[in-house]
Amino acid sequence: MTTPTAAQQKKEQEKQALYVELQKFCQSQDDTRAIKVASKILHLFPNDEVAFKTKIVCHVNRGMFAEALSLINDTSKLSGSVQYEKAYCLYRLQRMEEAKSVLDSWQSNSFKKVELMYQIHYRLDNFESAYDSLSDLLKTSDDEMDDERRTNLSAIAASLKLAGSSRRVKDIQ
Amino acid sequence: IPPPMRPIPCKPLFFDLAGNHISYPMDEIEEKAGTSKKSPKKEGGGITGLVKGLWGWGGK
Numbered sequence: 001m002t003t004p005t006a007a008q009q010k011k012e013q014e015k016q017a018l019y020v021e022l023q024k025f026c027q028s029q030d031d032t033r034a035i036k037v038a039s040k041i042l043h044l045f046p047n048d049e050v051a052f053k054t055k056i057v058c059h060v061n062r063g064m065f066a067e068a069l070s071l072i073n074d075t076s077k078l079s080g081s082v083q084y085e086k087a088y089c090l091y092r093l094q095r096m097e098e099a100k101s102v103l104d105s106w107q108s109n110s111f112k113k114v115e116l117m118y119q120i121h122y123r124l125d126n127f128e129s130a131y132d133s134l135s136d137l138l139k140t141s142d143d144e145m146d147d148e149r150r151t152n153l154s155a156i157a158a159s160l161k162l163a164g165s166s167r168r169v170k171d172i173q
Numbered sequence: 174i175p176p177p178m179r180p181i182p183c184k185p186l187f188f189d190l191a192g193n194h195i196s197y198p199m200d201e202i203e204e205k206a207g208t209s210k211k212s213p214k215k216e217g218g219g220i221t222g223l224v225k226g227l228w229g230w231g232g233k
Contacts, residue, residue: 015205016205016206016207019202019205019206019207020206020207020208022202022206023199023202023203023206023208026197026199026202034197050198050201050202050205053198054197054198054202057195057196057197057198058197060192060195061195084194084195085195088191088192088195091191092192111194112191112194115190115191115194116191116194119187119189119190119191122187145188145190145193148188148190149188149190151186151187151188152187152188152190154185155185155186155187158182158185159185162182
Protein backbone atom coordinates (compact mmCIF):
# COMPACT_ATOMS: atom_id res chain seq x y z
CA MET A 1 0.00 0.00 0.00
CA THR A 2 2.87 2.33 0.72
CA THR A 3 4.49 1.89 -2.69
CA PRO A 4 2.28 4.26 -4.75
CA THR A 5 2.53 6.95 -2.09
CA ALA A 6 6.29 6.64 -1.97
CA ALA A 7 6.47 6.82 -5.75
CA GLN A 8 4.19 9.82 -5.70
CA GLN A 9 6.35 11.50 -3.11
CA LYS A 10 9.46 10.86 -5.16
CA LYS A 11 7.78 12.36 -8.20
CA GLU A 12 6.80 15.47 -6.24
CA GLN A 13 10.35 15.85 -4.94
CA GLU A 14 11.64 15.51 -8.47
CA LYS A 15 9.23 18.19 -9.59
CA GLN A 16 10.34 20.57 -6.87
CA ALA A 17 14.00 20.04 -7.81
CA LEU A 18 13.13 20.75 -11.45
CA TYR A 19 11.35 23.93 -10.41
CA VAL A 20 14.45 25.09 -8.52
CA GLU A 21 16.37 24.61 -11.76
CA LEU A 22 13.66 26.36 -13.76
CA GLN A 23 13.76 29.33 -11.41
CA LYS A 24 17.53 29.57 -11.85
CA PHE A 25 17.33 29.56 -15.65
CA CYS A 26 14.50 32.08 -15.70
CA GLN A 27 16.44 34.42 -13.43
CA SER A 28 19.42 34.24 -15.78
CA GLN A 29 17.06 34.45 -18.79
CA ASP A 30 18.52 31.26 -20.21
CA ASP A 31 15.45 30.42 -22.26
CA THR A 32 16.98 27.45 -24.09
CA ARG A 33 17.73 25.60 -20.86
CA ALA A 34 14.47 26.75 -19.26
CA ILE A 35 12.54 25.18 -22.15
CA LYS A 36 14.29 21.85 -21.53
CA VAL A 37 13.47 21.89 -17.81
CA ALA A 38 9.86 22.97 -18.39
CA SER A 39 9.50 20.08 -20.88
CA LYS A 40 10.82 17.66 -18.26
CA ILE A 41 8.22 18.88 -15.77
CA LEU A 42 5.48 18.56 -18.39
CA HIS A 43 6.66 15.04 -19.18
CA LEU A 44 6.13 14.08 -15.52
CA PHE A 45 3.04 16.25 -15.03
CA PRO A 46 1.29 16.92 -18.37
CA ASN A 47 -1.27 19.20 -16.69
CA ASP A 48 1.22 21.57 -15.07
CA GLU A 49 0.01 25.05 -16.06
CA VAL A 50 3.00 26.94 -14.66
CA ALA A 51 5.57 24.87 -16.56
CA PHE A 52 3.47 25.20 -19.70
CA LYS A 53 3.19 28.96 -19.44
CA THR A 54 6.92 29.25 -18.74
CA LYS A 55 7.67 27.19 -21.84
CA ILE A 56 5.49 29.47 -23.96
CA VAL A 57 7.11 32.63 -22.54
CA CYS A 58 10.58 31.20 -23.30
CA HIS A 59 9.57 30.55 -26.91
CA VAL A 60 8.25 34.10 -27.24
CA ASN A 61 11.48 35.49 -25.73
CA ARG A 62 13.45 33.58 -28.35
CA GLY A 63 11.23 34.91 -31.14
CA MET A 64 9.81 31.44 -31.84
CA PHE A 65 6.23 32.61 -32.34
CA ALA A 66 5.10 29.87 -34.72
CA GLU A 67 6.42 27.19 -32.35
CA ALA A 68 4.75 28.82 -29.36
CA LEU A 69 1.48 29.04 -31.26
CA SER A 70 1.47 25.37 -32.27
CA LEU A 71 2.30 24.37 -28.70
CA ILE A 72 -0.72 26.36 -27.50
CA ASN A 73 -2.98 24.95 -30.22
CA ASP A 74 -1.83 21.38 -29.53
CA THR A 75 -2.43 21.69 -25.77
CA SER A 76 -6.02 22.87 -25.53
CA LYS A 77 -6.41 21.72 -21.91
CA LEU A 78 -3.76 24.23 -20.78
CA SER A 79 -4.35 26.97 -23.32
CA GLY A 80 -6.79 28.91 -21.13
CA SER A 81 -3.99 30.52 -19.15
CA VAL A 82 -2.05 31.69 -22.22
CA GLN A 83 -4.68 33.49 -24.29
CA TYR A 84 -2.75 36.75 -24.18
CA GLU A 85 0.42 35.00 -25.32
CA LYS A 86 -1.56 33.30 -28.11
CA ALA A 87 -2.91 36.63 -29.35
CA TYR A 88 0.57 38.17 -29.20
CA CYS A 89 2.10 35.33 -31.25
CA LEU A 90 -0.60 35.80 -33.90
CA TYR A 91 0.13 39.53 -33.86
CA ARG A 92 3.83 38.93 -34.43
CA LEU A 93 3.02 36.44 -37.19
CA GLN A 94 1.02 39.22 -38.91
CA ARG A 95 -2.24 37.30 -38.44
CA MET A 96 -4.08 40.36 -37.15
CA GLU A 97 -7.70 39.25 -37.60
CA GLU A 98 -7.04 36.02 -35.69
CA ALA A 99 -5.12 37.90 -33.01
CA LYS A 100 -8.06 40.25 -32.59
CA SER A 101 -10.63 37.48 -32.28
CA VAL A 102 -8.53 35.68 -29.64
CA LEU A 103 -8.31 38.90 -27.63
CA ASP A 104 -12.01 39.64 -28.15
CA SER A 105 -13.02 36.30 -26.69
CA TRP A 106 -10.53 36.50 -23.82
CA GLN A 107 -12.46 37.22 -20.62
CA SER A 108 -10.30 39.93 -19.19
CA ASN A 109 -10.31 43.67 -18.77
CA SER A 110 -6.62 43.85 -18.11
CA PHE A 111 -4.35 46.69 -19.05
CA LYS A 112 -2.30 44.46 -21.31
CA LYS A 113 -5.39 43.43 -23.27
CA VAL A 114 -6.01 47.09 -24.20
CA GLU A 115 -2.32 47.60 -24.99
CA LEU A 116 -2.21 44.73 -27.48
CA MET A 117 -5.64 45.62 -28.86
CA TYR A 118 -4.70 49.17 -29.88
CA GLN A 119 -1.56 47.83 -31.56
CA ILE A 120 -3.69 45.35 -33.52
CA HIS A 121 -6.13 48.12 -34.49
CA TYR A 122 -3.19 50.17 -35.73
CA ARG A 123 -1.91 47.30 -37.89
CA LEU A 124 -5.43 46.75 -39.21
CA ASP A 125 -5.60 50.45 -40.19
CA ASN A 126 -8.41 50.98 -37.66
CA PHE A 127 -6.83 54.24 -36.59
CA GLU A 128 -9.93 55.66 -34.91
CA SER A 129 -10.25 52.66 -32.58
CA ALA A 130 -6.51 52.62 -31.97
CA TYR A 131 -6.55 56.32 -31.09
CA ASP A 132 -9.47 55.98 -28.67
CA SER A 133 -8.04 52.90 -26.90
CA LEU A 134 -4.59 54.37 -26.46
CA SER A 135 -5.95 57.74 -25.30
CA ASP A 136 -7.93 55.91 -22.61
CA LEU A 137 -4.90 53.81 -21.69
CA LEU A 138 -2.72 56.89 -21.24
CA LYS A 139 -5.18 58.27 -18.69
CA THR A 140 -4.55 55.34 -16.35
CA SER A 141 -1.06 54.15 -17.30
CA ASP A 142 1.80 55.23 -15.10
CA ASP A 143 5.01 53.40 -15.87
CA GLU A 144 8.33 53.93 -17.58
CA MET A 145 6.82 53.19 -21.01
CA ASP A 146 4.56 56.24 -21.17
CA ASP A 147 6.98 58.13 -23.45
CA GLU A 148 6.84 55.26 -25.93
CA ARG A 149 3.04 55.23 -25.64
CA ARG A 150 2.94 58.92 -26.53
CA THR A 151 5.17 58.17 -29.53
CA ASN A 152 2.66 55.51 -30.58
CA LEU A 153 -0.19 57.96 -30.11
CA SER A 154 1.50 60.43 -32.45
CA ALA A 155 2.04 57.65 -35.02
CA ILE A 156 -1.68 56.89 -34.84
CA ALA A 157 -2.58 60.57 -35.10
CA ALA A 158 -0.31 60.94 -38.15
CA SER A 159 -1.93 57.90 -39.77
CA LEU A 160 -5.38 59.32 -39.04
CA LYS A 161 -4.42 62.50 -40.89
CA LEU A 162 -2.87 60.59 -43.80
CA ALA A 163 -6.00 58.48 -44.09
CA GLY A 164 -7.95 61.70 -44.46
CA SER A 165 -9.79 61.50 -41.17
CA SER A 166 -11.36 64.69 -39.93
CA ARG A 167 -10.90 63.49 -36.37
CA ARG A 168 -9.51 66.21 -34.12
CA VAL A 169 -6.58 65.00 -32.10
CA LYS A 170 -5.42 66.47 -28.84
CA ASP A 171 -1.95 67.84 -28.25
CA ILE A 172 0.48 65.18 -27.19
CA GLN A 173 2.73 66.47 -24.42
CA ILE B 174 18.97 62.59 -64.91
CA PRO B 175 17.32 61.87 -61.60
CA PRO B 176 13.95 63.54 -61.00
CA PRO B 177 13.90 66.38 -58.49
CA MET B 178 13.68 65.33 -54.87
CA ARG B 179 10.36 65.71 -53.13
CA PRO B 180 9.22 64.96 -49.60
CA ILE B 181 7.14 61.85 -49.02
CA PRO B 182 5.47 60.73 -45.80
CA CYS B 183 7.54 58.18 -43.88
CA LYS B 184 6.23 55.35 -41.80
CA PRO B 185 5.93 56.74 -38.29
CA LEU B 186 7.84 55.19 -35.42
CA PHE B 187 5.65 52.70 -33.55
CA PHE B 188 6.78 50.68 -30.56
CA ASP B 189 5.68 47.16 -29.66
CA LEU B 190 4.83 47.61 -25.99
CA ALA B 191 2.50 44.62 -25.75
CA GLY B 192 5.52 42.31 -25.78
CA ASN B 193 6.65 43.76 -22.45
CA HIS B 194 3.61 42.23 -20.78
CA ILE B 195 4.85 38.70 -21.44
CA SER B 196 6.98 37.47 -18.57
CA TYR B 197 7.80 34.28 -16.69
CA PRO B 198 5.28 33.38 -13.96
CA MET B 199 8.01 33.92 -11.35
CA ASP B 200 5.75 33.92 -8.28
CA GLU B 201 4.27 30.54 -9.15
CA ILE B 202 7.67 29.13 -10.07
CA GLU B 203 9.13 30.24 -6.73
CA GLU B 204 6.17 28.79 -4.90
CA LYS B 205 6.59 25.42 -6.60
CA ALA B 206 10.35 25.50 -6.09
CA GLY B 207 9.75 26.12 -2.40
CA THR B 208 11.87 29.26 -2.53
CA SER B 209 9.01 31.74 -2.26
CA LYS B 210 10.04 34.80 -0.28
CA LYS B 211 6.47 35.48 0.76
CA SER B 212 5.79 34.41 4.31
CA PRO B 213 3.89 31.13 4.50
CA LYS B 214 0.15 31.48 4.97
CA LYS B 215 0.15 29.56 8.22
CA GLU B 216 2.08 31.35 10.91
CA GLY B 217 4.49 28.86 12.42
CA GLY B 218 5.29 29.30 16.09
CA GLY B 219 8.69 30.50 17.24
CA ILE B 220 12.00 29.33 15.84
CA THR B 221 10.48 26.17 14.28
CA GLY B 222 8.25 28.32 12.11
CA LEU B 223 11.22 30.44 11.10
CA VAL B 224 13.29 27.40 10.17
CA LYS B 225 10.37 25.92 8.26
CA GLY B 226 9.90 29.20 6.43
CA LEU B 227 13.59 29.41 5.60
CA TRP B 228 13.78 25.97 4.06
CA GLY B 229 10.39 26.01 2.44
CA TRP B 230 9.16 22.95 4.35
CA GLY B 231 6.14 24.79 5.56
CA GLY B 232 4.88 25.43 2.03
CA LYS B 233 1.71 23.96 0.49
